[in-house]
Amino acid sequence: MSLRPAFGRQTSPPHSFLSPLPSPLPPPSPATEGGGCWSKQESEQDARAADAATPSSSSTAASDRFSARLLDGCRSVDRFRKLNRIDEGTYGVVYRARDSITGEVVALKQLKLSASKSEEGFPVSSLREVILLAKMDHPNVVCLKEVAVGNSPLHIFMVMEYAEHELKALLDKHSFAAAEVKCLMKQLLRGVSHLHSRWVIHRDLKTSNLLLTNKGVLKVADFGLSRHFGTPLRIYSKNVITMWYRAPELIMGQKQYTTDVDAWSVGCIFGEMFLRKPMFPGKSELHQLSLIYELVGVPTEETWPGHEALPNRKHFDMKLSLPRWRVVFPEAPEGMLTDMGLELMRSLLTCCPERRITAEGAEEDPYFWERPYALDPAMMPTFQDTNSTGRAEKRPAPRGGPAQTLLDNLAVARSRTALF
Numbered sequence: 001m002s003l004r005p006a007f008g009r010q011t012s013p014p015h016s017f018l019s020p021l022p023s024p025l026p027p028p029s030p031a032t033e034g035g036g037c038w039s040k041q042e043s044e045q046d047a048r049a050a051d052a053a054t055p056s057s058s059s060t061a062a063s064d065r066f067s068a069r070l071l072d073g074c075r076s077v078d079r080f081r082k083l084n085r086i087d088e089g090t091y092g093v094v095y096r097a098r099d100s101i102t103g104e105v106v107a108l109k110q111l112k113l114s115a116s117k118s119e120e121g122f123p124v125s126s127l128r129e130v131i132l133l134a135k136m137d138h139p140n141v142v143c144l145k146e147v148a149v150g151n152s153p154l155h156i157f158m159v160m161e162y163a164e165h166e167l168k169a170l171l172d173k174h175s176f177a178a179a180e181v182k183c184l185m186k187q188l189l190r191g192v193s194h195l196h197s198r199w200v201i202h203r204d205l206k207t208s209n210l211l212l213t214n215k216g217v218l219k220v221a222d223f224g225l226s227r228h229f230g231t232p233l234r235i236y237s238k239n240v241i242t243m244w245y246r247a248p249e250l251i252m253g254q255k256q257y258t259t260d261v262d263a264w265s266v267g268c269i270f271g272e273m274f275l276r277k278p279m280f281p282g283k284s285e286l287h288q289l290s291l292i293y294e295l296v297g298v299p300t301e302e303t304w305p306g307h308e309a310l311p312n313r314k315h316f317d318m319k320l321s322l323p324r325w326r327v328v329f330p331e332a333p334e335g336m337l338t339d340m341g342l343e344l345m346r347s348l349l350t351c352c353p354e355r356r357i358t359a360e361g362a363e364e365d366p367y368f369w370e371r372p373y374a375l376d377p378a379m380m381p382t383f384q385d386t387n388s389t390g391r392a393e394k395r396p397a398p399r400g401g402p403a404q405t406l407l408d409n410l411a412v413a414r415s416r417t418a419l420f
């Protein structure tokens with residue numbers, strides 16, 4: 001399935017999907033480690049794994065037809081030469097690879113076909129990711145170029161434009177100046193507004209799903225949890241979004257939600273850019289909510305109409321407290337967040353979803369009109385490619401140092417006044 005017309009005709013014949021897909025399918029083979037292209041050896045291993053699996057013929061017939069339709073016309077992954085493995089996530093293993101025909105470096109996400117399946121037998125998250133990402137067309141959203149197939153039906157790869165860095169990895173080593181944070185935020189808001197304008201909620205915005213190129217361009221990535229939305233709103237799963245970036249209405253059990261949940265995550269990312277640590281690293285839903293309320297203040301019916309009636313309200317009994325923004329984000333010269341910046345953060349981290357600013361609204365926020373202006377992406381600092389080595393080697397354990405966490409700051413605050 002070629003998603004960009006520029007790729008022209010096939011250079012090698014697509015794999016035939018006439019044989020049934022085994023179920024459950026094994027995770028990507030470790031043989032793909034260590035460089036080289038996706039070879040015969042791997043496909044033999046896959047074939048053995050496929051033989052070992054015992055699919056039921058009725059369940060695999062549908063998946064077979066579906067895969068055949070989906071992957072019909074996909075080019076072979078053999079044209080890519082593997083450079084290194086970048087990272088392994090829940091839904092795939094991501095590699096850096098070179099297109100041996102064009103010489104272009106790309107990212108290949110090998111789908112984990114063992115993830116939970118759709119009725120047709122294809123992993124739901126991968127299906128959504130491919131379909132939704134293919135609809136996007138924006139410089140701040142990672143570009144899915146095509147889907148490629150290996151020598152066996154167990155190997156399916158999303159071929160994406162390559163970005164040299166994951167924002168999370170950069171935050172571990174670099175403290176962004178105010179104009180740099182503004183540049184990143186502007187791009188993040190543009191990317192997220194684009195998704196929302198295409199009726200897509202991302203539902204997993206976090207610093208490890210944001211990429212940065214060495215040209216200073218931020219890209220929203222990882223659409224594994226994304227969903228289409230429309231009117232009237234449907235009821236979606238509330239167990240989405242990594243907990244640290246999860247909006248309070250989801251924790252409170254609100255059944256219908258929309259793009260506001262992404263705006264909350266953007267607020268968390270904004271704070272993380274200054275603190276260089278996650279803002280609300282909760283260990284449980286209760287802990288998550290208490291960290292949020294310690295910063296933004298416990299909501300009331302006045303600040304969040306309908307709050308008292310939310311399904312989980314009875315489980316979370318918090319005593320009233322006042323917001324503590326300036327404890328966590330001190331004013332200049334100690335901190336970098338101006339009053340305007342703080343106002344934008346407050347607007348994004350507003351507990352009542354209806355009162356929360358939208359990504360589109362935030363793009364026009366006066367924060368972006370005040371000095372220092374957002375840096376031009378071309379002027380952003382460049383770093384040695386952090387994705388050219390495996391994730392485990394390049395992500396050191398978070399340390400203390402100049403960046404204080406929300407917890408650090410709150411610990412100081414707590415020693416002055418008991419909160420609850």
Ligand SMILES: Nc1ncnc2c1ncn2[C@@H]1O[C@H](COP(=O)(O)OP(=O)(O)OP(=O)(O)O)[C@@H](O)[C@H]1O
Nearest residue numbers: 087089090091092094107160161162163166208222
């Ligand atoms: N286009 C890309 N260019 C460079 N690196 C990428 C690219 N896409 C993904 N990565 C890297 O691979 C990692 C895992 O990718 P992704 O988040 O898409 O997979 P996932 O299985 O959904 O992961 P998780 O469950 O951990 O969120 C990312 O965090 C990022 O560091």
Ligand SMILES: [Mg+2]
Nearest residue numbers: 089208209222
């Ligand atoms: Mg991810």
